[in-house]
Amino acid sequence: xxxxxxAGRPAAPGIALGALFPLTIGTSVRVTSGSATSEAEALRxxxxxxxxxxxxxxxxxxxxxxxxxxFQVALLEDDALAEAAFVAIAEGAAADLAWLRAxxxxxxxxxxxxxxxxxxxxxxxxxxxxRVVAHLTGSAxxxxxxxxxxxxxxxxxxxxxxxxxxxxxxxxxxxxxxTTSHVAMLARSRGIPAVVGIGVDLAEHxxxxxIDAHRGLLIVNxxxxxxxxxERDAQAAASTRTLAAAAALRPxxxxxxxxxxxxxxxxxxxxxxxxxxxICDGIGLVRTEFLFHxxxxxxxxxxxxxxxxRIAEWAQGRPVVIRTLDAGGDKPIPGLTPAGExxxxxxxxxxxxxxxxxxxxxxxxxxLSRAAVHGNVKIMLPMVTHPRxxxxxxxxxxxxxxxxxxxxxxxxxxxxxxxxxVPAAAIAxxxxxxxxxxxxxxxxxxYVAAAGRDIGAVADLADPTQPAMLRLFRWVVEAAxxxxxxxxxxxxxxxxxxxxxxxxxxxxxxxxxAPALVGGAKLAVAAVGLRPIAESGPWQR
Amino acid sequence: xxxxxxxxPKTNAMxxxxxxxxxxxxxxxxxSVKLTQLAKRFGxxxxxxxxxxxxxxxxxxxxxxxxxxxxKGETLHFRASGADAADALSAIVSLVQRGFVxxxxxxxxxxxG
Numbered sequence: 001x002x003x004x005x006x007a008g009r010p011a012a013p014g015i016a017l018g019a020l021f022p023l024t025i026g027t028s029v030r031v032t033s034g035s036a037t038s039e040a041e042a043l044r045x046x047x048x049x050x051x052x053x054x055x056x057x058x059x060x061x062x063x064x065x066x067x068x069x070x071f072q073v074a075l076l077e078d079d080a081l082a083e084a085a086f087v088a089i090a091e092g093a094a095a096d097l098a099w100l101r102a103x104x105x106x107x108x109x110x111x112x113x114x115x116x117x118x119x120x121x122x123x124x125x126x127x128x129x130x131r132v133v134a135h136l137t138g139s140a141x142x143x144x145x146x147x148x149x150x151x152x153x154x155x156x157x158x159x160x161x162x163x164x165x166x167x168x169x170x171x172x173x174x175x176x177x178x179t180t181s182h183v184a185m186l187a188r189s190r191g192i193p194a195v196v197g198i199g200v201d202l203a204e205h206x207x208x209x210x211i212d213a214h215r216g217l218l219i220v221n222x223x224x225x226x227x228x229x230x231e232r233d234a235q236a237a238a239s240t241r242t243l244a245a246a247a248a249l250r251p252x253x254x255x256x257x258x259x260x261x262x263x264x265x266x267x268x269x270x271x272x273x274x275x276x277x278x279i280c281d282g283i284g285l286v287r288t289e290f291l292f293h294x295x296x297x298x299x300x301x302x303x304x305x306x307x308x309x310r311i312a313e314w315a316q317g318r319p320v321v322i323r324t325l326d327a328g329g330d331k332p333i334p335g336l337t338p339a340g341e342x343x344x345x346x347x348x349x350x351x352x353x354x355x356x357x358x359x360x361x362x363x364x365x366x367x368l369s370r371a372a373v374h375g376n377v378k379i380m381l382p383m384v385t386h387p388r389x390x391x392x393x394x395x396x397x398x399x400x401x402x403x404x405x406x407x408x409x410x411x412x413x414x415x416x417x418x419x420x421x422v423p424a425a426a427i428a429x430x431x432x433x434x435x436x437x438x439x440x441x442x443x444x445x446x447y448v449a450a451a452g453r454d455i456g457a458v459a460d461l462a463d464p465t466q467p468a469m470l471r472l473f474r475w476v477v478e479a480a481x482x483x484x485x486x487x488x489x490x491x492x493x494x495x496x497x498x499x500x501x502x503x504x505x506x507x508x509x510x511x512x513x514a515p516a517l518v519g520g521a522k523l524a525v526a527a528v529g530l531r532p533i534a535e536s537g538p539w540q541r
Numbered sequence: 542x543x544x545x546x547x548x549x550p551k552t553n554a555m556x557x558x559x560x561x562x563x564x565x566x567x568x569x570x571x572x573s574v575k576l577t578q579l580a581k582r583f584g585x586x587x588x589x590x591x592x593x594x595x596x597x598x599x600x601x602x603x604x605x606x607x608x609x610x611x612x613k614g615e616t617l618h619f620r621a622s623g624a625d626a627a628d629a630l631s632a633i634v635s636l637v638q639r640g641f642v643x644x645x646x647x648x649x650x651x652x653x654g
Contacts, residue, residue, distance in 0.1 A: 071570040071603075074577065080604040109608055117566045118610050124570070 003223045004205070006198045008173070009459075010216040011184035014193030015233050016171035017210040020220065021149035022203040023156070039095040040086055046095070046135035051076050053131060072124050081106070081128075096136045103129040111334065120298065120335025145170070150209050150218075152202035156183045162270060166192050171211040173218045175201055178330055179453060185267040185287070188492075191516035244519025248279045252525040254504065260525045263321075263512035265490055269307055272314050275515055282318035282376070284438065284512025285490040286311055288325055288364070292333050298360065304367035312375025319376045321438065321490075321512075323419065324364055326350045326382035329443075336360070345452070350383025350419075355392060365400045372412040380438055384418040384425050387432050419490075423447050426472050429479035437480050438512070441491025445469055464493040465502045470539035477507040488512055497524035505533035556626045559593070559618045564640035568611035572641040577603045579636055585623030587633065593618045600633065 033039055054073050058066045075081050084105065088098035103125060110122040145151060147168035155176045161183045164170070172187055177196035187194035193213035202218075209220045210230050219226050252260040263284030266272065291299045291307060299307075312320050327333045328349025336357065341347035354361035368379050381393055394416055404411045420426050421440030426448075429437065441464045446452055448468060451461035463469070473489070480487035488510035493499040495513025497520050503511065504525070513521055564572060580587045580600040588597035591611075597620070598609050611617060617637065621630045 067571060071574055074574045074603040075607070078577075078602050078604040080599075080602045106604075106608075113610055115567065115610065115612055117569045118607075121570055121607070 002221060003226060004220040006173070006195075006200055006202070006218040006220070008195040008198035008216050008218065009179050010194075010213050011174075011177065011179045011196040012172075012187035012192055012194035012213055014171070014191060014213050015211060015230060015237060016148075016150060016169060016193050016213075017208065017222070017227070017230055017234075018148045018150045018170060019146065020202070020206050020209045021145050021151050022205070023145065023151050023153040023160070036090055036092060039089045039093075039098070042136060043082065043085060043089065043095040043099055043132075046099075046132045047076060047082060049135040050128065050131040068124070071121075072128050075124070076128060076132075096133060099132055099136065100129070116335040118335075122334055150211055152205070154201070161186050162268070166190055171195075171213065173198060173202060173209075173211060175199065185265075185514070186271070188514040189265070189267060189271050189516055240520065240523075244523055246519070247522040247526070248519035249276070250522065252522040254525055254528045254530055256529050256531060258509070258530055260504065261488070261510040262518055262521060262525075263319075263488065263490070263510060264515050264518070265495075265512050266311070266515075269311050269314075271515060272311065277314060277316050277318065279515070279518050280318070281510075283311065283315055283320045284488050284494075284510070285380070286320065286322040288323060289327055289331055289333070292325055292327060292336070298336070301363045301367045304364060305370050308368055308371035308377065309374045312371050312377050315375055317376055319378055321378045321380050321417070321436075321488075322368055322371075323380040323382050324351070324361065324368075325354055328353050345446075351381045351389055351393060352383060352385075354381075355389065358396065361393075362396055362400055365397050366404060366411075368414060369397070369401050369404060369411040370409065372414040373410050377412075377414045378436065379414045379416050380419050380436075381416070382419045382440070383422060383443075384420075384432070384434075385422045386424070387428075390416075390418055390432055390434060417485075420444065420476050421447070423472075426476055429476045430482065433483070434485065436485050437476060437487040439473060439476055439487070439489040439491065439508075441469070441473075441489055441493045443491075444472070445491070445493075448472065464491060465499050465538075467539045467541055470502060470506050473503065473506040473508065474539060481507075486510065495521050497521065500524040501528045501533055502538050504528050504530060505536075505538055555620050555622050556630045557593070557618065557620045558630050558634045559616055560634045560637045562611055562613055562615050562617055562637060565613055567613045567615070568606060568609065568617075570607070573603050573606040575636065575641050576633065577601050577606055579633060580629065583621075583623075583625045583629035583632075585621045585626040585629040587619065587621045587626075587629055589617050589619045591615065591618070 051073060054069050054076065058069045082102060085098040085102035088101065089095055107122050107125045110118055110125060113119050145164045147165065148170050150171045150173060151164065152173045155174055170192060172192055172194040174196040175198050178184065179196060184194060184196060193211050195211055195213050195216050195218055198218060205220050207221050209218060210222045210226065211218055252262045254260060261281040263282050264280045265285040266283055267287045268290045291304060308322060328337045328347060329345045337353060338348050348356055368377060371377055379397065381390065384390055397416055401411050401413045415435040417436030417438060418425065418432060418434040419440045420429060420437050421443040423444065425432060426444055442453065445464040446462045449461045451458040453459055453462045477487050489503060489508050490512035493503060494511035495517030500521060511521065562568065577600065587600040589600050590597045598605050600606065619630055619633055
């Protein structure tokens with residue numbers, strides 16, 4: 001068999017060798033019976049089984065969740081939903097294909113609605129679709145992924161990623177996908193090597209493959225030379241990993257004895273289950289978008305409060321910086337973010353979106369203020385551009401806290417800071433009277449360099465360690481010191497051992513990163529001599 | 542205030558009525574479920590439309606009601622035929638008028654009791 005190379009973009013570092021496991025939805029897994037009668041029977045059985053699932057779920061759910069699921073039950077019980085699928089089956093289509101096509105039409109009808117409430121309900125249709133497909137294909141495909149497999153797919157949803165057992169390694173290769181997607185963040189966080197944007201359908205490949213996610217490479221049927229190189233890389237990686245695992249539990253201190261605070265970036269609270277809070281000095285970034293991607297539509301205050309509280313309690317008194325909803329840009333939320341913006345990265349995203357939907361924003365501020373009673377919660381605003389936006393948000397936070405207090409609800413006014421990621425905010429950092437700064441180096445770099453990290457041809461220009469960026473970081477750190485407020489950095493550079501010496505050279509003393517990178521980052525910190533870095537002035541070059 | 546035309550009681554004929562949709566989210570997920578659940582309690586054939594001339598949508602099908610995507614501020618025209626059509630129509634008009642708030646149980650019982 002021929003060795004084949006596929007190039008994509010590195011989404012989560014690491015290397016892996018394993019058997020390919022194509023994760024497709026339905027079609028390639030199910031064997032069609034070939035008879036219209038039995039195909040119709042199969043679909044009917046799957047629809048009924050999905051209804052049984054939903055009714056069981058409802059019995060176990062609270063009232064709010066149950067009402068949402070009852071909507072799905074109502075649709076599933078309605079013959080009109082699968083009518084087109086049964087027609088197609090009678091004309092010779094396979095049950096799963098017929099169902100997927102019918103649902104595709106149905107979902108398109110919701111998604112093209114002008115009304116955000118209707119668009120948001122498409123999530124329920126997806127849920128119904130996938131539940132029925134799961135029964136048609138005899139599913140729980142994810143549970144069948146063998147340990148250590150290299151999973152290939154077109155793209156992957158966060159819940160499907162989380163349904164796979166990664167405890168014994170493995171890797172991910174996606175035809176589509178983005179390095180800033182939710183699943184890429186989860187892969188980085190779990191230490192699962194991932195290559196995305198390969199551009200070729202991988203479903204037909206089988207056998208062994210190896211992934212070099214540092215270089216963004218998938219090699220199918222690797223030959224002896226490729227395997228030998230992999231062995232050498234794997235040994236080097238294993239010894240680094242052993243050192244890193246030991247370092248993760250020790251405090252981070254530079255070679256000249258300066259303590260550095262290491263914080264975690266969290267995209268989903270489920271990541272915390274396997275983590276010891278002792279490896280970090282707190283959580284520097286909780287992305288709250290995961291809550292808003294739930295299939296059951298936008299989260300209510302109680303759901304948000306429960307999640308924020310759980311994270312705050314996990315940290316055992318350490319600071320927990322929770323970022324308010326940062327949707328938009330490359331993180332659309334159906335029914336909430338505007339569709340059809342010509343350049344969504346420069347459009348209504350982050351705090352801009354929250355201020356455009358004050359009800360949703362106020363609800364999040366209330367949930368955060370209530371959770372702040374249970375830990376050292378801090379609130380961070382994304383995509384702040386002008387001091388006026390901070391003032392408006394602060395007014396809303398203070399008003400919600402006052403209203404809750406007046407109603408006898410236990411709340412605490414958490415400190416309110418900003419993510420410094422828009423060049424205007426970085427350049428005028430001294431004009432923002434925020435209670436803390438956190439440099440969002442990913443977006444700040446791509447805005448300053450006018451180069452998207454997701455666009456392979458210009459990705460090299462989006463280098464967070466180039467002098468332009470280091471100068472800007474130094475300036476933001478100085479502005480924070482002058483105002484006597486805390487400043488940290490929470491972009492991917494914060495966990496990158498090659499960037500860490502340069503970042504510490506700018507005066508940063510707090511870095512936030514994916515949990516899997518903590519050990520390696522602490523090792524990198526231990527090798528840094530602050531004085532030589534400062535004297536070499538890498539921002540001058 | 543919304544102004545439903547009172548259903549005109551006629552035996553063995555089509556009963557019609559119209560009502561303004563006032564709840565914030567329109568005929569959205571939960572209102573659709575409530576509407577169809579109520580409609581299904583009646584034997585009558587019940588349909589609604591944006592205009593008094595149709596095209597008509599089956600008020601007992603949540604899938605079709607959701608496809609219809611009625612928004613706040615639209616006027617819905619209902620028509621019902623069958624033995625309990627008059628009661629069905631008044632119950633449904635009343636549900637829409639109340640903005641689909643719960644407690645439709647007392648006022649909306651089918652007439653076999």
